[in-house]
Amino acid sequence: MSPDGATGQVSGDVRRHNLTLVLEHLVRVGPSARSEISDATGLTRGSVTALTQVLVEAGILSETAPVGGSKGRPLTRLTISADRIALLGVQVAADEVSSLTVSLAGEELDRGSRPHGRPMGDPEAVLDVLAGAVREAWDAATASGRRIADLTIVVLAPVGGRPPRVLGDIALGWEEVDVVAGLLRRLPDLPPDIVRLESDIPLAATAELAALKATGDAVFIKGDSNVGGALVVNGRVVRGAHGLAGSMAHVPVVPDGKLCECGQHGCLVTVAGIDALLDAAGDDPRPMRQSPSAALEGFVARVLADDARAVAAWDAAVAWIARVLQIIAAASDPRVVVIGGHWARLTPSIAGAFQANRAAIASPGSAYATEVLAGILGADAGLRGAVEAARDRLLADPASLTKFNA
Numbered sequence: 001m002s003p004d005g006a007t008g009q010v011s012g013d014v015r016r017h018n019l020t021l022v023l024e025h026l027v028r029v030g031p032s033a034r035s036e037i038s039d040a041t042g043l044t045r046g047s048v049t050a051l052t053q054v055l056v057e058a059g060i061l062s063e064t065a066p067v068g069g070s071k072g073r074p075l076t077r078l079t080i081s082a083d084r085i086a087l088l089g090v091q092v093a094a095d096e097v098s099s100l101t102v103s104l105a106g107e108e109l110d111r112g113s114r115p116h117g118r119p120m121g122d123p124e125a126v127l128d129v130l131a132g133a134v135r136e137a138w139d140a141a142t143a144s145g146r147r148i149a150d151l152t153i154v155v156l157a158p159v160g161g162r163p164p165r166v167l168g169d170i171a172l173g174w175e176e177v178d179v180v181a182g183l184l185r186r187l188p189d190l191p192p193d194i195v196r197l198e199s200d201i202p203l204a205a206t207a208e209l210a211a212l213k214a215t216g217d218a219v220f221i222k223g224d225s226n227v228g229g230a231l232v233v234n235g236r237v238v239r240g241a242h243g244l245a246g247s248m249a250h251v252p253v254v255p256d257g258k259l260c261e262c263g264q265h266g267c268l269v270t271v272a273g274i275d276a277l278l279d280a281a282g283d284d285p286r287p288m289r290q291s292p293s294a295a296l297e298g299f300v301a302r303v304l305a306d307d308a309r310a311v312a313a314w315d316a317a318v319a320w321i322a323r324v325l326q327i328i329a330a331a332s333d334p335r336v337v338v339i340g341g342h343w344a345r346l347t348p349s350i351a352g353a354f355q356a357n358r359a360a361i362a363s364p365g366s367a368y369a370t371e372v373l374a375g376i377l378g379a380d381a382g383l384r385g386a387v388e389a390a391r392d393r394l395l396a397d398p399a400s401l402t403k404f405n406a
């Protein structure tokens with residue numbers, strides 16, 4: 001069958017755009033009848049019939065068993081099957097490598113995690129563990145008859161350069177590391193064109209906002225082994241001229257404050273980062289060396305249990321976190337502020353301190369107020385964001401979708 005024969009006179013670009021409209025509708029809404037797709041997308045019934053026929057023949061869509069329709073006529077719905085395709089995200093955190101494999105429709109297919117022992121300053125040892133995790137997830141997908149159409153490596157560190165590299169990871173003691181090259185050296189069979197390297201923050205921001213159904217302008221801030229943030233304008237993460245936008249950790253908020261690793265004085269991370277919190281709370285440093293994430297989880301539990309020293313440490317940090325958010329909110333007027341990572345569980349205290357010093361026009365209850373919401377994805381946010389972004393890239397390119405599902 002000639003793919004162009006399906007829609008006759010429309011150009012390739014328009015047709016690709018229309019295919020993407022159909023697929024995006026099915027991802028957003030779930031199984032839908034052709035008439036429902038037509039109503040929702042504004043495409044004509046005939047056009048939807050032709051477009052979906054192409055996708056059904058390519059195995060991207062399948063028909064559900066007919067069910068009773070509104071007028072008693074049985075209704076056949078279309079659902080995304082693409083059961084040869086899988087999307088893989090693998091995250092390198094301060095203590096472990098974790099993986100998530102999903103179908104194009106977002107269904108979770110496989111999950112894995114393995115500790116890397118946090119060998120400080122030794123990227124090769126961590127890359128060995130990363131390669132093992134990728135190999136295992138890859139083999140699991142292959143065994144279930146699927147091909148990985150996209151592999152995103154997620155790091156809790158800034159990414160830049162061309163090809164993209166980790167610019168430095170304080171939690172792992174890394175300077176610049178070319179993670180993708182290191183992975184391809186270990187797994188030479190990996191098709192290089194499907195491998196990407198991304199920083200977790202923009203991915204986590206997008207995934208949390210999608211999970212909270214928060215649209216439009218937003219500020220995201222997250223506290224884990226790293227502190228980071230993102231400015232979201234019109235649903236898109238602002239990258240900035242050099243890809244450094246949203247560096248909430250390095251807003252120099254404390255006048256004449258401590259020297260930060262970045263070279264500035266008084267950065268937010270010097271008063272609200274994991275080291276500052278655990279030091280002030282008098283926490284045992286040993287868990288921190290093993291697993292910063294577990295150490296921070298322990299700290300949050302102490303705050304929630306009203307442990308006096310932990311509460312005092314958190315209150316001192318919250319004042320600075322709120323100040324940074326107030327400055328960014330005044331500058332960008334977001335509809336929501338979303339708190340991610342371990343800090344999410346402490347959102348009420350951040351929200352309280354944030355709302356305590358806002359302009360009258362932007363105070364809670366006003367039509368111009370900014371709402372502060374707790375993120376709901378926890379440590380999964382970056383991985384979720386990675387596979388959702390991969391899905392969106394594939395949906396925007398129906399030709400490669402068809403190729404991978406073959």
Ligand SMILES: [Zn+2]
Binds near residue numbers: 249250269
């Ligand atoms: Zn700094």
